Amino acid sequence: MLCIYHESTDPYFNIATDEYILKNLEEDCFMLWRNDNAIIVGKYQNTLSEINYDYVKEHNIAVVRRISGGGAVYHDLGNLNFSFTKSGRDSSLTDFKKFTQPIVDVIQRLGIDARFEGKNDLMIDGKKFSGNAAHIYKNRILHHGTILYASEMRNVSEALRINPVKYTDKAVKSVPKRVTNISEHLKSPLTLDEFTKILMDYVISIYPDSKMYQFTDEDRRKIQQLRDEKYATHQWNYGTSPDYNFKKAVRTKGGLLEMNLDVSKGVIEQVKIFGDFFSERGIEEIEQALTGIHHEESAIRTALSPFEINKYFSNIEVDEIIEAMF
Known part of the structure; x- marks a missing residue:
């Protein structure tokens, strides 16, 4: 398995990276990455009905549509994202619990009672700290999720707040849940960088064939092209919304x-x-x-x-x- 620390914080570039890995790299991959302030909406959502447009505009928050389904999530630099991209042909490819188990293991080792609950969420004391989504392409799956570590909770609630009277549509709606940061439950302080290293080291330990990977210049060129031609466009992020x-x-x-x-x-x-x-x-x-x-x-x-x-x-x-x- 290729293990990647993705240093970019450009939301458009990073969401493009997920698709690039899925469709262009043959090996299984695990990637950790962060986005600057952004709302990431699900593939089948009406973007404008999921965001607080005035707040997003005022705070210069990027809005990006991903290729996986599910609901809208808020990203900032206090949120760590993870992506597993794997090949296979069995039903375990869409097993959310399996892909999130390494995250649960690491957090439990820190003395926190983290659990997988519902269809695709990770919870602490009934509060959500991770939402997950997946997309299948041929015989490969992209599974990615958020890890709220030290996010600005006011921004999380404000950016996604919307007046339900404004929009009437048949798009997939996000389901609001109480959320929490992992950092609030730690017995001893731990920086996000330290947590990131612990998580990466753990994934490397459970996949004996794993090795660190850095994107080549050609990788970056193709990801940039995908960013510019798809993920940074109004047509993709807004125009593909349902009527x-x-x-x-x-x-x-x-x-x-x-x-x-x-x-x-x-x-x-x-x-x-x-x-x-x-x-x-x-x-x-x-x-x-x-x-x-x-x-x-x-x-x-x-x-x-x-x-x-x-x-x-x-x-x-x-x-x-x-x-x-x-």
Whole structure:
């Protein structure tokens, strides 16, 4: 087994790395890695319905869709991620408990009662510290998971908080659970770097054929290409979301503004605007301008730029229209 310390903290690059290993390296792999602030959404989720858009924008949090299913998770540098990529043809390939057992073993050795519970979670005292997901490609599986070690819990809750009234869709929904950091349960202080080394050493000890691996220049070039052409694109992260209906109202100086959108494959197919604001011109022109564009802020600003907005929405700013659309 190839064992990899992945030093990149670029969320787009790291999620691309998982896919690259799965589809390009023939040997089994175990990788430990961390992401800078990011929300990682499941393959079949509606991205915008899983994130607190305003908070994500304000705090410059990356949003990345992975190739595995499951729910949305928040990553920061206090969270350690692990990936197993293995070949095989039996049912054990999708055994979540088997792949997470090394994590449980290490944490239990630290004197913490960590357990596998439910379908794919690791828990301490009824609180979740690890969520896991998997993706099968031909005869190989990618199993990856989070390990909340010293994450900023306020960011975890705020970044994933969303008003359920805004979106109506049939996408896979994340199920909120109480979460906890491993560091809060340690009897003696242990840095994340120290924990990472303990975990890597343990995995090496249980796989006798394991050896450390560093990505080649060619590996990095191909991962970068996959990052740029897929994982860093709006189309992948937002446009592949299932169809949805969006509704939101905001109170402005000019009155109440309510936006109703029908979105398919990330593109706004229909817009209806309601409210008690005053208008000199028919807002049908605005509705038409917003139809057929991506449900994405820069596209909306571009579509609105030719208009004198105050002629259509008295005392309402473009920023307030944007606020009502996310």
